[in-house]
Amino acid sequence: MKQKVTIKTIAKELGVSTSTVSKALKDSHEISKETKEKIQAYADLYNYKPNNLALQLRNQKTKLIGVILPKIVHHFFSTIIKGIEEGAHKKGYRIMVCFSDESHTKEVENLKVLSNGSVDGLIVSIANETLANKEFKHFQDLVSEEIPLVLLDRVVDDIKCDKVVVDDFGAGYKATKHLLNTGCKRVAIITTPEYVNVGTLRRKGYEKALLERKIAIDKNLIIEIDENENIKEQIRPVFDHNIDAIFAVNEIYAAKSIRIAKEKSIRIPEELSVTGFTDGLISEYSTPSITTIAQHGLTMGKQAVEALINRIENESEKYSPKTIVISSDLKLRESTKPSS
Amino acid sequence: MKQKVTIKTIAKELGVSTSTVSKALKDSHEISKETKEKIQAYADLYNYKPNNLALQLRNQKTKLIGVILPKIVHHFFSTIIKGIEEGAHKKGYRIMVCFSDESHTKEVENLKVLSNGSVDGLIVSIANETLANKEFKHFQDLVSEEIPLVLLDRVVDDIKCDKVVVDDFGAGYKATKHLLNTGCKRVAIITTPEYVNVGTLRRKGYEKALLERKIAIDKNLIIEIDENENIKEQIRPVFDHNIDAIFAVNEIYAAKSIRIAKEKSIRIPEELSVTGFTDGLISEYSTPSITTIAQHGLTMGKQAVEALINRIENESEKYSPKTIVISSDLKLRESTKPSS
DNA sequence: AAAAGTTACGAAATCGGTTTCGTGTTGACA
DNA sequence: TGTCAACACGAAACCGATTTCGTAACTTTT
Numbered sequence: 001m002k003q004k005v006t007i008k009t010i011a012k013e014l015g016v017s018t019s020t021v022s023k024a025l026k027d028s029h030e031i032s033k034e035t036k037e038k039i040q041a042y043a044d045l046y047n048y049k050p051n052n053l054a055l056q057l058r059n060q061k062t063k064l065i066g067v068i069l070p071k072i073v074h075h076f077f078s079t080i081i082k083g084i085e086e087g088a089h090k091k092g093y094r095i096m097v098c099f100s101d102e103s104h105t106k107e108v109e110n111l112k113v114l115s116n117g118s119v120d121g122l123i124v125s126i127a128n129e130t131l132a133n134k135e136f137k138h139f140q141d142l143v144s145e146e147i148p149l150v151l152l153d154r155v156v157d158d159i160k161c162d163k164v165v166v167d168d169f170g171a172g173y174k175a176t177k178h179l180l181n182t183g184c185k186r187v188a189i190i191t192t193p194e195y196v197n198v199g200t201l202r203r204k205g206y207e208k209a210l211l212e213r214k215i216a217i218d219k220n221l222i223i224e225i226d227e228n229e230n231i232k233e234q235i236r237p238v239f240d241h242n243i244d245a246i247f248a249v250n251e252i253y254a255a256k257s258i259r260i261a262k263e264k265s266i267r268i269p270e271e272l273s274v275t276g277f278t279d280g281l282i283s284e285y286s287t288p289s290i291t292t293i294a295q296h297g298l299t300m301g302k303q304a305v306e307a308l309i310n311r312i313e314n315e316s317e318k319y320s321p322k323t324i325v326i327s328s329d330l331k332l333r334e335s336t337k338p339s340s
Numbered sequence: 341m342k343q344k345v346t347i348k349t350i351a352k353e354l355g356v357s358t359s360t361v362s363k364a365l366k367d368s369h370e371i372s373k374e375t376k377e378k379i380q381a382y383a384d385l386y387n388y389k390p391n392n393l394a395l396q397l398r399n400q401k402t403k404l405i406g407v408i409l410p411k412i413v414h415h416f417f418s419t420i421i422k423g424i425e426e427g428a429h430k431k432g433y434r435i436m437v438c439f440s441d442e443s444h445t446k447e448v449e450n451l452k453v454l455s456n457g458s459v460d461g462l463i464v465s466i467a468n469e470t471l472a473n474k475e476f477k478h479f480q481d482l483v484s485e486e487i488p489l490v491l492l493d494r495v496v497d498d499i500k501c502d503k504v505v506v507d508d509f510g511a512g513y514k515a516t517k518h519l520l521n522t523g524c525k526r527v528a529i530i531t532t533p534e535y536v537n538v539g540t541l542r543r544k545g546y547e548k549a550l551l552e553r554k555i556a557i558d559k560n561l562i563i564e565i566d567e568n569e570n571i572k573e574q575i576r577p578v579f580d581h582n583i584d585a586i587f588a589v590n591e592i593y594a595a596k597s598i599r600i601a602k603e604k605s606i607r608i609p610e611e612l613s614v615t616g617f618t619d620g621l622i623s624e625y626s627t628p629s630i631t632t633i634a635q636h637g638l639t640m641g642k643q644a645v646e647a648l649i650n651r652i653e654n655e656s657e658k659y660s661p662k663t664i665v666i667s668s669d670l671k672l673r674e675s676t677k678p679s680s
Numbered sequence: 681a682a683a684a685g686t687t688a689c690g691a692a693a694t695c696g697g698t699t700t701c702g703t704g705t706t707g708a709c710a
Numbered sequence: 711t712g713t714c715a716a717c718a719c720g721a722a723a724c725c726g727a728t729t730t731c732g733t734a735a736c737t738t739t740t
Contacts, residue, residue: 050726053725057694057727094453286625363719394695394698397724398699691731694729700723709714
């Protein structure tokens with residue numbers, strides 16, 4: 001890289017001190033008009049830009065927010081990033097995005113590096129591996145160092161920090177209830193393993209809706225997907241249990257279910273209703289388009305960053321962690337029967 | 341934030357100098373075993389972590405790569421980010437992601453801030469507005485400051501830097517030729533306005549394929565979409581021109597075209613073949629699934645970051661800009677007829 | 681004409697590290 | 711006993727800014 005113009009360069013070249021240059025560029029009243037003009041002219045000519053690192057070190061703040069997500073090629077998470085970035089930008093902050101790839105090690109590593117003064121605060125959605133192993137020491141360390149932290153979507157109760165979550169329980173309840181309301185009797189759920197708490201909550205909502213109608217929970221209708229195996233083959237068996245509806249906890253599972261139904265020439269929604277989760281492009285562009293729970297990733301990102309910046313900029317105030325619950329809506333499309 | 345433990349704290353507390361602490365923590369031979377152990381123990385106890393900003397300032401490098409993309413909620417771009425992040429991570433770099441939202445102003449602003457010492461180099465995909473206005477001064481400034489820069493996908497010839505592009509011309513040609521080879525005669529193209537050079541290149545490829553077959557270009561079959569208007573309504577008129585194939589330059593346009601065909605009860609692929617671009621989830625999960633050009637965003641991201649880091653770490657070498665062309669494949673699916 | 685106040689600038693500390701260059705204390709060797 | 715190297719550590723410069731405080735040279739007031 002070319003030798004950068006610094007305040008020192010200007011000072012030496014113009015025969016003044018660095019303090020004078022600094023003050024002149026900030027249009028301080030301490031400096032005479034002529035000196036200011038001379039310095040400003042030189043700075044413009046050589047395209048002087050103050051070094052960010054130096055300023056950050058001096059001011060002890062970076063105006064930077066660290067974001068750690070499990071993945072990026074995913075409609076929900078990329079929407080969250082968009083929300084965070086928009087909110088941050090509005091307040092004059094920038095974001096540093098890292099990915100854990102669902103790996104605990106990578107999450108810890110990212111957390112360590114970012115918390116070394118690189119950022120003013122962090123927004124994290126916890127990796128599945130971390131959730132599965134229940135290893136949260138890295139977060140506890142962060143909290144005890146009093147580094148502002150907001151957990152997003154995938155959260156853990158005993159970490160003392162602000163949280164932004166979807167009302168997964170309510171959403172699961174809403175989705176299942178809609179299926180029951182439109183005449184379905186035997187509703188299967190395609191969900192995640194138990195350690196993914198969002199999956200669990202959605203399932204609990206599903207169970208509540210069933211029990212309200214005095215429908216017994218049928219274990220055969222509950223499929224926990226192992227993402228390392230072929231998803232379609234794991235779903236297929238549930239079709240043997242005389243079902244008339246499927247509640248899938250994400251849109252991929254929903255799309256795969258619809259594929260199987262089509263192969264079996266089962267008509268949707270007449271013979272089988274399907275509801276997904278995450279209002280992504282698949283749900284919108286699939287045929288039939290999929291009724292789904294819209295998660296409002298944009299809103300979640302914005303709320304998270306708002307809470308974080310609030311915490312960063314009001315250090316002095318006594319702090320008590322809040323949890324923001326974002327309610328989700330059922331977006332009705334073609335894969336379910338019209339409500340009566 | 342809690343008062344951080346710095347080298348100074350340790351030095352004062354243990355009655356030694358900061359130099360001693362620094363050396364001890366780096367296991368320097370200059371320091372006696374006992375002193376080292378004492379300092380190390382204290383550092384561990386109080387969870388000392390060296391301040392990144394200070395290091396970056398001293399070393400004059402940040403191990404950070406700035407990434408500016410037009411948008412994020414988009415399969416191609418999020419895949420690119422993934423590729424960049426993976427490549428960067430492998431070499432010990434982190435990424436700072438910003439978005440221009442296709443706006444020139446935001447692009448300039450992001451570029452300015454990131455080039456103030458915050459990052460060692462930049463990867464940029466140019467905003468549409470910038471391309472439309474042909475305003476590239478901010479890039480020229482960057483180049484003349486010799487800040488390592490790699491342009492990705494959306495590039496401009498007269499910026500002197502490394503570039504990574506898709507073979508859009510070849511891809512357009514390939515896609516169109518496939519349609520012709522499978523018996524289509526009247527192929528429409530749904531493309532972007534002329535200033536988006538990737539769209540233009542794809543269109544040129546389309547035209548070449550037609551001319552090779554001595555098929556005259558029919559202006560009625562070329563639709564330039566204005567994204568500010570209703571896309572579907574802009575596509576609809578082309579169906580009145582007796583077409584038997586559509587080449588859409590992205591998957592949204594392809595999906596919308598298929599929707600219209602379905603509404604008109606046109607059978608796909610028997611009566612109408614459709615080819616998309618960008619191998620995203622829509623193409624995969626739509627019914628029929630869409631034959632498409634796979635852009636290899638992951639590869640592009642990796643290549644870009646490799647070129648960039650190479651440039652960063654070999655400053656001394658004389659530098660001549662390279663352009664890496666990533667070839668794209670046609671992924672055959674259900675929306676086109678089987679090749680004979 | 682002496683005292684006080686302005687004006688315009690510079691020296692030095694600071695942020696948190698690293699690194700070069702001394703230097704005082706040992707012990708070994710001639 | 712004098713010389714020299716090795717050892718263990720500290721002082722100070724440096725990265726690039728900001729900011730407090732001090733002060734020389736004038737100007738104004740009394």
